[in-house]
Amino acid sequence: MATAAIARHPAAFWDRVWMWLTTVDHKRIGALYGVTAFLFFLLGGTEALFMRLQLMRPEQNMVPPETFNQLFSMHGTTMIFLAIMPLSAAFFNLIIPLQIGARDVAFPRLNAFSYWTFLAGGIMLNTSWFLGGALNAGWFAYSPLTGLTFNPGHGVDFWAISLILLGIASTAAGLNFVVTIVNMRAPGMTLTRMPVFVWMTLVVSFLIVTAFPVITVALIELAFDRAFGFNFFSVTAGSNPILWQHLFWVFGHPEVYILILPAMGIVSEILPTFARKPLFGYMFIVFSGISIGVMGWMVWAHHMFTVGMGPVANTMFTLTTITIAVPTGVKIFNWIGTLWGGSIEYKTAMLFAVGFIAMFIIGGLSGLMHAVSPSDAQQQDTYFIVAHIHYVLFGGSILGIFAGIYYWFPKATGRLLGEGLGKIHFWLTFVGFNVTFMPMHFVGLNGMPRRQSTYAADMGWNLWNMVETIGAFILLASLLVFLYNFFRSGRKGEQAGADPWDARTLEWAIPSPPPEHNFDTIPQVHGRDAFWEQKHPHAAPVPAGGANGQLHPAEHQGGGHEPIHMPNPSYWPLLVSVGLGIAGYGLIYITHRAPGAFSLNWGGLAAIVVGVTFAAISTFGWYKQPAAGPEH
Amino acid sequence: MxxxxxxxxxxxxxxxxxxxxxxxxxxxxxxxxxxxxxxxxxxxxxxxxxxxxxxxxxxxxxxxxxxxxxxxxxxxxxRRSGDPLPAQTHGNxxxxxxxxxxxxxxxxxxxxxxxxxxxxxxTLPNEGVRLEVEAVAHQWWWEFNYPSLGIKTANEMHIPAGTVAVIKLESKDVIHSFWIPKLGGKLDMIPGQHNVMWLQGDEPGVYYGQCAEFCGEGHALMRFRAIVDTKEDFDKWTALQKQPAGAPTTGAAAAGRDIFMGKGACAGCHTVRGTDARGPVGPDLTHIGSRLTIAAGIMDNTHDNLAKWIADPEGLKPGNLMGTVITKGKFSSDELNGLASYLGSLK
Incomplete structure (x- = not known):
C-alpha cells in the first residue's frame, strides 16, 4: 500500500515529491495536469454554487454584488483556462504519445515547463482573492470597465498577467503537440490512420498556437494601459473600446473550439470501442473537425451582434456562423452512424459519451438560434446564452472529459473505476445538469439578463431559479460520488489489465499502467484502429488510409530496434516557471497608479529583475543539461 | 436484426x-x-x-x-449476450x-x-411619424432627453403609441445595453460611439427595461420603464415636463426643499428646474413626483421608499455615487420625511 509505505519510510516520501517535481514523463505530467485541473474545476464549481445560492430567491443579500461579480468573473476564467483546457491537456499528455506509438512527447522538458507555468498562472490568478479582490469585470473583461477609472483595484492586473502566463503555458504545450503528432508517429501511421483523438488534438494545438498570441497582445495592451497610463482602450483619450472586444473574441471564438474539440475526439474514440464498430465516416469526421477549426476564425463577431456593427457586418457574421453548423452536424450524424448496427455496451465511459451527444445536440441547436442575429438581439446577454454555453461546455466538454476519465483511468492507473458508482455518478450528473441548465433557457427568454447579482421578485423568474439551484446541488452530489469512486478505485479498484474494453487503438496494446518507456518495441502500423487490427487479423480489412494502399516508406524500416532513450528528469523547467511567476507578481505591482498619476514601484521592479534573472539562469541550466539519459 | x-x-x-x-x-x-x-x-x-x-x-x-x-x-x-461481432462498416x-x-x-x-x-x-424606417429620443446611460441609471421637445428626464422613457421612436444611445462611462424586451431587442450603449435604434409601441402600456451589458457593481439594479402613451397622454406628459418645478405646498415639503437646497447638498448633483438646484451629475428631479419608480426602476415611487432611498443609497444600491456623499445616519427621520415630501410633491 503506497500510503503505508510512505508512513514507514519518510525519506521515500520526499523522494516521491522530488520525482514529481522533476518529472518529464508525459504520463506523470498528464496526471499532474489532471489532478490540478480537477481541483480548479472544484473551485470553479464552488464559485458557481455560491452564485446559485444568491440567486436561489429574488432580492437576497447573501452575497454582496461586488463579491458576486468576482465570483462569476472567476468562475468563467477558472472553468475555461484552469479546468477544461488543462483537463484536455491531461488527456493530450496521457494519451497522445501512447496512441501514436511514441515513447514521449517531442519536448519532454518543455512539457514540464508548460505544466509548471500553468500552475503558476492558476495560483497567481487565485491569490488575487486574498490580495485586494479578484477580477470583477467578467471573464471577457470588456473595456472600459477594466480601466483604472472604473476598476482601481488589482483584480484586473492579476487576471491579465496570469492569463499571459497561462498563454505561455498553452502555447508551449500546443507547439509541443503539433511537433509530437507531426513527427513522432509510429512507422506506418499516416495522417489518415491517426485516431480521431489525435486529429482533434492536432487541430486544437494549431488553434492554441494561433489564437493565444491574439489575446496576449490584448492583455499586454490592457496591462500597459493600467500600469503606465497608455491609451489603447482609453475612451477619454479617443480610443474605441470595441477594439478590445474584437481582439478578445478573435481569440475567444477559436477558444470555444479549443474547449470542445478534445471532447469530440474523446467521444470519437469511445463510441467505436463500445459499439464494437469502426468510426463511421472517419474522413468526414476528421475533415469536419479541421473545418470547424478553420471556420472558428471567421465567426468571432457573433459575440458582438448588439454592439452596433451595422447590418453588413451582422449579415456576414450571421452567415458564417450558421455555416459552422454543417461540420458540427456531420460529426453528430457520423456518431449516430457509428452506433447504428453496432453492439453497444453501456459502461460508464460510454454513458458519458452518449450523454455528451444527446446534450451537445441541444447546445448546438441553441447555438444556431444565437447565430440568427436579429432574434439574438433578444437573447444576447440573457440566461438563454448561459444555458447554451453550459450545454456546450458542460453537456459537451465536461461530459466528454468524464467519459475520457472513465475510459482511460484504467490505462493510467491499472485499475478500473467502479462501474456501479460510475453509473450513479452519470445519472446524477445527467439529471442535475438538465435541472440546472434547462430552466436557464426559460428565464432567459422571459427576460432575465445574465451577470445579475440579484433580481426583482415580480419578474416570473423565481420558480426556475430555485429549480436551477436545486440542480446545482444535485451536481455537487454527483461530484462527491465521483470523488469517492476515484479515491476508492485508485486504491481498491479491480485490476484492469492491458485492454479492459476490447479497444481499438495502440495505447491498449501495452500494460496498464504503461511502463516508463511506453513501448518495448515501437509498433508497426498497417491501418486505422491499429490495435484492433492486431487482435483481429482475419476480420474485414481496415482501409489502409495511405495513398493507393501503398506502404509509406517509413513502414519498410520497421521500428523499435534502436536503443531506448528516455529523457532525464529535470528541475530546470520548474525553476523557469517559478522565475516567471515571480516576475509576474512584479508586473502586477510595477507602478503605484491612479488615473493620470503613475510612479514606479521599486518593489515590483525588483521582483521582475529577480524573476527574469532566475528564469534566465534556469533556462541556461536547462540548455546545458543533456536531454536524454543513458541507453537502456 | x-x-x-x-x-x-x-x-x-x-x-x-x-x-x-x-x-x-x-x-x-x-x-x-x-x-x-x-x-x-x-x-x-x-x-x-x-x-x-x-x-x-x-x-x-x-x-x-x-x-x-x-x-x-x-x-x-x-449489446445482448451472444451478439456476434457487428459488421465492421466504415461509412457510406x-x-x-x-x-x-x-x-x-x-x-x-x-x-x-x-x-x-x-x-x-x-435600418430606420422611412415612413411614419418619428420622435427622436436620446438615451444616455450612467452607472447605474438612465437619462432621457427629447431634443425636439426640450425635455430632460430620467429612468422613464415616454413615447407615443404608433410612433417610431428613433433612440440615440450614448454612455457617459462604461458600456451598457438598452433593452425593452417587449418592444425590441437590445443595442449596446458605448462611450464614444453613437448607436441608433428604432422602436415602436403599438398599444399604451408600461414596459420593463433593463441594462443588459454587465456594467459594474450596480448592474442588476439598473432598470427603467418605457411608457407608451396614447397621443393625448403623451401631449399632456410633454406639457407637464416642460413646466418648471412647482413650489412646495405643505410644511413638510417646504422644510424638505430647504434641506435639499441647503444642508443636504442635494442641489450639488441634481437639477430641479425653476430652483437653484442645477447639479449636472445625478438624475434630473424636476418632475420626480410624477414617475412610477425611483432609483432606476428598483422601487415603486412612494413616500416611504423615497425616504428609505435617501436614508441609505449605498445599502440599497451598493457602489452608486450618491452613496459616497450620503451615508446612513446623515439625515434624521424628520429630515427624511421632509425630503421625501418635497420630492413627492414635484409632480
Whole structure:
C-alpha cells in the first residue's frame, strides 16, 4: 500500500515529491495536469454554487454584488483556462504519445515547463482573492470597465498577467503537440490512420498556437494601459473600446473550439470501442473537425451582434456562423452512424459519451438560434446564452472529459473505476445538469439578463431559479460520488489489465499502467484502429488510409530496434516557471497608479529583475543539461 | 436484426424527446411576465419574435429527428449476450454526402428570413411619424432627453403609441445595453460611439427595461420603464415636463426643499428646474413626483421608499455615487420625511 509505505519510510516520501517535481514523463505530467485541473474545476464549481445560492430567491443579500461579480468573473476564467483546457491537456499528455506509438512527447522538458507555468498562472490568478479582490469585470473583461477609472483595484492586473502566463503555458504545450503528432508517429501511421483523438488534438494545438498570441497582445495592451497610463482602450483619450472586444473574441471564438474539440475526439474514440464498430465516416469526421477549426476564425463577431456593427457586418457574421453548423452536424450524424448496427455496451465511459451527444445536440441547436442575429438581439446577454454555453461546455466538454476519465483511468492507473458508482455518478450528473441548465433557457427568454447579482421578485423568474439551484446541488452530489469512486478505485479498484474494453487503438496494446518507456518495441502500423487490427487479423480489412494502399516508406524500416532513450528528469523547467511567476507578481505591482498619476514601484521592479534573472539562469541550466539519459 | 424488439427503442426515443419537448413547450414561455420576449408589443419585437419561432421550429424539428434516431439506436443496438461481432462498416459515401448537404440546405432556408429581418430592424424606417429620443446611460441609471421637445428626464422613457421612436444611445462611462424586451431587442450603449435604434409601441402600456451589458457593481439594479402613451397622454406628459418645478405646498415639503437646497447638498448633483438646484451629475428631479419608480426602476415611487432611498443609497444600491456623499445616519427621520415630501410633491 503506497500510503503505508510512505508512513514507514519518510525519506521515500520526499523522494516521491522530488520525482514529481522533476518529472518529464508525459504520463506523470498528464496526471499532474489532471489532478490540478480537477481541483480548479472544484473551485470553479464552488464559485458557481455560491452564485446559485444568491440567486436561489429574488432580492437576497447573501452575497454582496461586488463579491458576486468576482465570483462569476472567476468562475468563467477558472472553468475555461484552469479546468477544461488543462483537463484536455491531461488527456493530450496521457494519451497522445501512447496512441501514436511514441515513447514521449517531442519536448519532454518543455512539457514540464508548460505544466509548471500553468500552475503558476492558476495560483497567481487565485491569490488575487486574498490580495485586494479578484477580477470583477467578467471573464471577457470588456473595456472600459477594466480601466483604472472604473476598476482601481488589482483584480484586473492579476487576471491579465496570469492569463499571459497561462498563454505561455498553452502555447508551449500546443507547439509541443503539433511537433509530437507531426513527427513522432509510429512507422506506418499516416495522417489518415491517426485516431480521431489525435486529429482533434492536432487541430486544437494549431488553434492554441494561433489564437493565444491574439489575446496576449490584448492583455499586454490592457496591462500597459493600467500600469503606465497608455491609451489603447482609453475612451477619454479617443480610443474605441470595441477594439478590445474584437481582439478578445478573435481569440475567444477559436477558444470555444479549443474547449470542445478534445471532447469530440474523446467521444470519437469511445463510441467505436463500445459499439464494437469502426468510426463511421472517419474522413468526414476528421475533415469536419479541421473545418470547424478553420471556420472558428471567421465567426468571432457573433459575440458582438448588439454592439452596433451595422447590418453588413451582422449579415456576414450571421452567415458564417450558421455555416459552422454543417461540420458540427456531420460529426453528430457520423456518431449516430457509428452506433447504428453496432453492439453497444453501456459502461460508464460510454454513458458519458452518449450523454455528451444527446446534450451537445441541444447546445448546438441553441447555438444556431444565437447565430440568427436579429432574434439574438433578444437573447444576447440573457440566461438563454448561459444555458447554451453550459450545454456546450458542460453537456459537451465536461461530459466528454468524464467519459475520457472513465475510459482511460484504467490505462493510467491499472485499475478500473467502479462501474456501479460510475453509473450513479452519470445519472446524477445527467439529471442535475438538465435541472440546472434547462430552466436557464426559460428565464432567459422571459427576460432575465445574465451577470445579475440579484433580481426583482415580480419578474416570473423565481420558480426556475430555485429549480436551477436545486440542480446545482444535485451536481455537487454527483461530484462527491465521483470523488469517492476515484479515491476508492485508485486504491481498491479491480485490476484492469492491458485492454479492459476490447479497444481499438495502440495505447491498449501495452500494460496498464504503461511502463516508463511506453513501448518495448515501437509498433508497426498497417491501418486505422491499429490495435484492433492486431487482435483481429482475419476480420474485414481496415482501409489502409495511405495513398493507393501503398506502404509509406517509413513502414519498410520497421521500428523499435534502436536503443531506448528516455529523457532525464529535470528541475530546470520548474525553476523557469517559478522565475516567471515571480516576475509576474512584479508586473502586477510595477507602478503605484491612479488615473493620470503613475510612479514606479521599486518593489515590483525588483521582483521582475529577480524573476527574469532566475528564469534566465534556469533556462541556461536547462540548455546545458543533456536531454536524454543513458541507453537502456 | 433478429430477436431485437423495436418497441422499447421506439418508446425510449419518444419518451426522451417527449420529456424535453413537453418541458420546453409547456414551461418555456411565460408571456405575461414583464420582460418576456413572447409578448411583442411593437413591430421590432414582433419581427424578432416571428423569426425566433421560425428558427425555433426548424431547430426543434432537427432536434426531434436527430434525437429520435439517436436514442432509438442507443436502445435498439444495445449489446445482448451472444451478439456476434457487428459488421465492421466504415461509412457510406452517399449517406455522408447527403447529411452534409441536407443541413446546408436547411441553413440556407433559414438564412433568407434572417437576413431580411436583420436589415429591417437595423435600418430606420422611412415612413411614419418619428420622435427622436436620446438615451444616455450612467452607472447605474438612465437619462432621457427629447431634443425636439426640450425635455430632460430620467429612468422613464415616454413615447407615443404608433410612433417610431428613433433612440440615440450614448454612455457617459462604461458600456451598457438598452433593452425593452417587449418592444425590441437590445443595442449596446458605448462611450464614444453613437448607436441608433428604432422602436415602436403599438398599444399604451408600461414596459420593463433593463441594462443588459454587465456594467459594474450596480448592474442588476439598473432598470427603467418605457411608457407608451396614447397621443393625448403623451401631449399632456410633454406639457407637464416642460413646466418648471412647482413650489412646495405643505410644511413638510417646504422644510424638505430647504434641506435639499441647503444642508443636504442635494442641489450639488441634481437639477430641479425653476430652483437653484442645477447639479449636472445625478438624475434630473424636476418632475420626480410624477414617475412610477425611483432609483432606476428598483422601487415603486412612494413616500416611504423615497425616504428609505435617501436614508441609505449605498445599502440599497451598493457602489452608486450618491452613496459616497450620503451615508446612513446623515439625515434624521424628520429630515427624511421632509425630503421625501418635497420630492413627492414635484409632480
Amino acid at each position: 433478429n430477436g431485437r424488439g423495436r418497441l422499447l427503442p421506439i418508446a425510449a426515443a419518444i419518451g426522451f424527446v417527449g420529456i424535453f419537448l413537453f418541458w420546453i413547450l409547456y414551461y418555456g414561455r411565460t408571456p405575461e411576465t414583464p420582460q418576456s420576449i413572447f409578448e411583442a408589443a411593437g413591430p421590432v419585437a414582433r419581427m424578432q419574435l416571428n423569426l425566433f419561432w421560425w428558427i425555433f421550429w426548424a431547430a426543434t424539428i432537427v432536434f426531434i429527428v436527430v434525437e429520435l434516431a439517436f436514442v432509438y439506436a442507443l436502445f435498439h443496438f444495445r 459515401m452517399p449517406l455522408e454526402i447527403g447529411w452534409t448537404i441536407a443541413p446546408a440546405i436547411i441553413l440556407a432556408i433559414i438564412a433568407v428570413p434572417t437576413v431580411s429581418v436583420l436589415w429591417k430592424v437595423l
